[in-house]
Amino acid sequence: MTPYQYIERPSPFSAKGAVTKPVHAVTPADLEAGKFNPAALAWAKAAGFKAEAGALLLVPGGDGEVASAFFGLGSDPSEAPFMTGKLSKLLPPGDWHVETTALAADHLALGYGLGTYGFNRYKSDKQKDVRFSVSEAADSADIERQLAGVFLARDLVNIPTNEMGPAELEAAFRALGEHYGATVTSIVGEDLLKQNFPLVHTVGRASVSPPRLLELRWGEKGHPRVTLVGKGVCFDTGGLDIKGAANMALMKKDMGGAANVMGLALMIMDAGLKIDLQVLVPAIENAISGNAFRPGDIYRSRKGVTVQIDNTDAEGRLILADALAYADENPPDLMIDMSTLTGAARVALGTELAPYFTDDEALSAKLMEASKEEVDPMWRLPLWMGYDKDIRSRAADITNSPSGGMAGAITAALFLKRFVTATKSWAHFDIYAWVLADKPHVPVGGEAFAIRALYKVIRGMAAR
Numbered sequence: 001m002t003p004y005q006y007i008e009r010p011s012p013f014s015a016k017g018a019v020t021k022p023v024h025a026v027t028p029a030d031l032e033a034g035k036f037n038p039a040a041l042a043w044a045k046a047a048g049f050k051a052e053a054g055a056l057l058l059v060p061g062g063d064g065e066v067a068s069a070f071f072g073l074g075s076d077p078s079e080a081p082f083m084t085g086k087l088s089k090l091l092p093p094g095d096w097h098v099e100t101t102a103l104a105a106d107h108l109a110l111g112y113g114l115g116t117y118g119f120n121r122y123k124s125d126k127q128k129d130v131r132f133s134v135s136e137a138a139d140s141a142d143i144e145r146q147l148a149g150v151f152l153a154r155d156l157v158n159i160p161t162n163e164m165g166p167a168e169l170e171a172a173f174r175a176l177g178e179h180y181g182a183t184v185t186s187i188v189g190e191d192l193l194k195q196n197f198p199l200v201h202t203v204g205r206a207s208v209s210p211p212r213l214l215e216l217r218w219g220e221k222g223h224p225r226v227t228l229v230g231k232g233v234c235f236d237t238g239g240l241d242i243k244g245a246a247n248m249a250l251m252k253k254d255m256g257g258a259a260n261v262m263g264l265a266l267m268i269m270d271a272g273l274k275i276d277l278q279v280l281v282p283a284i285e286n287a288i289s290g291n292a293f294r295p296g297d298i299y300r301s302r303k304g305v306t307v308q309i310d311n312t313d314a315e316g317r318l319i320l321a322d323a324l325a326y327a328d329e330n331p332p333d334l335m336i337d338m339s340t341l342t343g344a345a346r347v348a349l350g351t352e353l354a355p356y357f358t359d360d361e362a363l364s365a366k367l368m369e370a371s372k373e374e375v376d377p378m379w380r381l382p383l384w385m386g387y388d389k390d391i392r393s394r395a396a397d398i399t400n401s402p403s404g405g406m407a408g409a410i411t412a413a414l415f416l417k418r419f420v421t422a423t424k425s426w427a428h429f430d431i432y433a434w435v436l437a438d439k440p441h442v443p444v445g446g447e448a449f450a451i452r453a454l455y456k457v458i459r460g461m462a463a464r
Contacts, residue, residue: 001180001270003144003145003147003148003149003266003270004148004152004175004176004179004180004266004270005148005151005152006151006152006155006156006172006175006176007121007151007155009116009151010129011131011144012088012112012113012116012130012131012132012147013109013113013131013132013133013134013140013144014095014096014097014131014132014133014134015131018095018131018133019095020095020096020097020133021066021067021068021069021094021095021096021097022068022069022096022097022098022099023068023069023070023071023087023091023096023097023098023099024036024040024068024069024070024071024099024100025071025072025073025084025098025099025100025102025103025108026051026070026071026072026073026100026102027051027072027073027074027075027077027102028050028051028074028075029075030051030100030101030102031044031049031050031051031070037068040059040067040068040070043057043059043060044057044059044070049070049072050072051070051072051073051074052072052074053072053073053074053077053080053083054071054072054074054080054083054086054440055071055072056069056070056071056072056086056087056090056091057069057070057071058092066092069091069096071084071086071087071090071098073100073102073103077102077103080440081103081104081107081111081375082107082110082111082114082115082375082439082440082441083111083440084098084103084108084109084111084112084115084440085111085112085114085115085116085439085440085441085442086115086440087112087115087130087132088112088115088116088127088128088130088132089115089128091128091130092128092130093128093129093130094129094130094131095131095132095133096130096131096132096133097132097133097135098112098132105134105135105137105138106137106138106139106142106143107375108135108138109132109134109135109138109140109143110143110146110147111440111441112132113132113143113144113147114147114150114441114442115440115441115442116130117150117151117154117442117443118443119154119155119158119443119445119446121155121158121159142271145266145267145270145271146267146452146455148266148267148270149263149264149266149267149270149448149451149452149455150263150448150451150452151263152176152259152262152263152266153256153259153260153262153263153433153446153447153448153451154259154442154445154446154447154448155446156169156172156255156258156259156262156446157252157253157255157256157259157433157434157445157446157447158445158446159252160252161234161235161251161252161285164234164252164255165207165209165234165235165285166204166207166209166210166211166212166232166234166283166284166285167209167210167212168234169214169232169234169255169258169281169283170186170212170214170283172262173214173216173258173262173281173283176216176262176265176266177216177218180218180266180269180270181218182216182217182218182269182277183216183217183218184214184215184216184217185214185215186212186213186214186215187212187213188210188211188212189201189210189211189212192211192212192213196302197213197282197302197322197323197326198299198300198301198302198322199299199301199302199307199318199319199321199322200212200213200282200284200318200319200322200323202293202297202299202318203233203239203284203286203293203315203318203319204283204284204285204286204319205291205292205293206239206286206287206288206289206290206291206292206293207284207285207286207287207289208287209234209285211282211283211284211285211319212282212283212284213280213281213282213283213322213323213326214232214279214280214281214282214283215278215279215280216265216277216278216279217277217278218265218268218269218277219273219274219275219276219277220274220276221276222276223274223275223276223462224274224275224276224333224334224461224462225275225276225278225332225333225334226268226275226276226277226278226332226333226334226335226336226458226461227277227278227279227280227327227332227334227335227336227423228261228264228265228277228278228279228280228335228336228337228338229257229261229279229280229281229320229323229324229327229335229336229337229338230255230257230258230259230260230261230262230279230280230281230337230338230339231254231255231256231257231258231282231316231319231320231337231338231339231340231341232255232257232258232281232282232283232284232319233251233254233255233284233285233286233315233316233319233340234252234254234255234283234284234285235251235252235254235285235286235287236248236251236254236285236286236313236315236316237251237286237287237288238286238312238313239286239287239288239292239293239312239313239315240288240292240293240294240295240312241295241311241312241313242288242313243313250434253340253433253434253446254286254316254340255283255340256338256339256340256431256432256433256434256446256449257316257337257338257339257340257341257429257431257433258281258283259433259446259448260338260429260431260433260448260449260450260451261279261281261336261338261451262279262281263448263451264336264451264454264455264458265277265279267451267452267455268455268458271459273458273459273462274462275458275461275462276332278327278332280323280326280327281323282319282320282322282323284315284319286312286313286315292312293309293312294309294312295309295310295311295312296308296309296310297309298395298396299318301318301321301322301325301419302321302322302325302326303321303322303325303418303419305321305397305398305418305419306396306397306398307321307393307396307397307398307399307400308393308395308396308398308399308400309399309400309401310393310399310400310401310402310403311400311401313401314400314401314412315400316339316340316341317339317341317400317412317415317416318400320337320339320341320416320419321415321416321418321419322419323337324337324416324419324420325419327423328419328420328421328422328423329422331422331423331424332423333425333461334363334425334426334458334461335420335423335425335426335427336426336427336429336454337416337426337427337428337429338429338431338449338450339428339429339430339431340430340431340432340433341409341412341430342408342409342412342430343408344405344407344408344409344410344412345381345408345409345430345432346432348381348409349379349381351432351434351435351436352377352432352435353377353378353379354377354378354379354429354430354431354432354449354450355378355379355380355381355409355429355430355431356378356379356380356381356427356428356429356430356450357380357381357382357383357410357413357427357428357430358380358383358425358426358427358428359383359426360424360425360426360427362425363425363427363457364380364427366457366460367380367427367453367454367457368380370453370454370456370457371450371453373453373456374452374453374456376449376450376451376452376453377450378429378449378450378453381409381410381413381430382410383410383413383414383417384407384410384414385414387407387410387411387414388414390402390404390406390407390411391411391414391415391418398415398418400415409430412430413428413430416428429449429450431449431450432447432449433446433447433449434446434447435447
């Protein structure tokens, strides 16, 4: 089945049997060894090509047309396995293949494919038609589905809220499910109260687009059960504790958790993994109106735990609490939640490394192994129970915003842990969902964090 695409794009890869030109991806040592066409090597030396990381040199043929190219990997290509992402922007239009011994075939092709991404939904300019021939040593079908999953996450985050509010996110969620034959349901507006999702309703009720809980079910009963939960705050004003303009500018990305679990679900379904999959997305806008929830309010959650609102800008953990509690009522074998939850996580690990929390040692070992193999960076932060006292409230069971602001990523994770009591294997990812500076394999904008590594872990579950 062709991988689902939210925004249609041509394949970045050459058709089977296409005539392609070579790109020699080389280190300085490769260049020194000189195992290339003598005329091409002489051209490279005459041009002063040193094989610095990301450098490209076009080599003409006898007819004056470009016949081949050299691409620099630098002295240590292991530091930049997706450097080939630059090729789609540097090469002239046409069909190419890469010749190198320094990069694994899958990483080489995946890096190139990731680099072809562009978000041109609102622009008239088009990308160059540069295509890449995938080596027979690479799993081209799996590369295509990973690209589709990553691109879906990027697209959903990049689209502004005027076209990606709660209703539009539901439409994208339904389209994804329908493509793969999944069952998709939603609980909207006042029905959230009737079906006991009070915190989802509370946070989203001030928006003109009603709050909703989205659910996707796919796969067969009897297979390992996996639940993915994604924070779907389509825009976050901060509520009555309103954000400043600078902090509000990127809040279209506050549904990045939902975008990432949808991209991961795409990979799982497209691969046909033997998994019983559930995906939950509480989709809301944290807006301001006369019925907005207030600091000092106390609400009872789905689980019965009462929560005092000490900051309306700590809304993500509230909607996740109801969704996690719902999933935990029928405990899956593995539960993953993803959210753009705290600035504290960014202070701790920066914007490029995905922090995760789990008290399952075996799961953590698998995550770190997959992270290394897939070059999909993440790092474990502690679920330090010593800080659990900080989320207690005098007037309610817990507060959504502990005073003092210390260890904010940890206290947020401990808040969520209160709602996952039956599921034995759970991990919480506090991701950024955005890239601040262009990289070879991703431009500035929305990004998928850790989902390629998670896909590998879940693929391992399905293989049993």
